[in-house]
Amino acid sequence: MNKLFTAAMGLALTATALTASAQKKYTEGTATYEASVNGQSVEAKVMFKGDSSVTVMQQGPANIKVLSFKEDYLAVLVDVPVANMKKAAIATPGELEDALSKMPSFTFTPTTETKQIAGFNCKKVVAKDTKSNTSFDAWVTTDISAPASAFSTLYAKVGGFPVQFTISQMGRNVTNTLKAISDVKVPAGTFGIPAGYDKMTLTELSAMSGGR
Incomplete structure (x- = not known):
């Protein structure tokens, strides 16, 4: 799991619904982000519906999906067509607890600074x-x-929808910037594991990638 993969992991550990008032409310759809890690960028698409989400990204020859439901379920799907390899790592309760314990715990202080990002009117908050x-x-x-x-x-x-935010994970800062969001319906089966994947734990998948 190299540094760009942490972008997907950071976006995928999801749970609590946002309760801020807004002009446009999305309950289902796709959010497209640019995730930047140490000067490298990758596009990540997050398809969401209620408490379920799947983060999709391309990393070299690998297609990566991270499935999550609340804080109770996390699975990482890796599909490498050129190697004819399909792996699905499902977090055990212990692995999930360990991952959550390593995530930051933020307090938020609003400021008066404003700017537009991707057409959205934004206010700066210090996390x-x-x-x-x-x-x-x-x-x-x-x-x-x-x-x-x-x-x-x-x-x-944080007091609104985060258009640009940073997550520090596995010793790396991942800055995510929203590029677009749509309310297109999520296809049936999006949040499941397709047939043909070899199932394992996150620890086993990490060992296959050299423990990164």
Whole structure:
């Protein structure tokens, strides 16, 4: 699991619904993000419906999907067509608890700074991780609202929909910027594991990728 993969993991640990008032409310759809890690960028699409989400991204020859439901379920699907390999790593309760324990815990301080990002009117909020005592700038909008499955439960109480936000995971800062969001219906079966995947634990998948 290399550094760009952490972008998908950070977006996929989702749970609490956002409760801010807004002009446009999304209950189901697709949010497209640019996730940047150490100067490298990758496009990540998050399809969401209620408490369920799937984050889809391309990493080299691999197609990666991260499925999540609340904080109770997490699965990573890796499909490498050129190698004829399909792996589905389903987090055990212990693995999920360990992953959640390593995620930051934010407090939020709003500011008066404003700017537009991707056509959204945004306000700056300072997010402070109480575990590491580090701070990040987040830009949120009240133009829209959506379940936290469309972004991250870590920012569910930020006071709006986070258009640009940072997550520190596995020692790397991942900055996610919303590019677009639509209310197109999510196809049936999107949140399931298709047939043909070899199932394993997250630990086993990590070992296959050199423990990264």
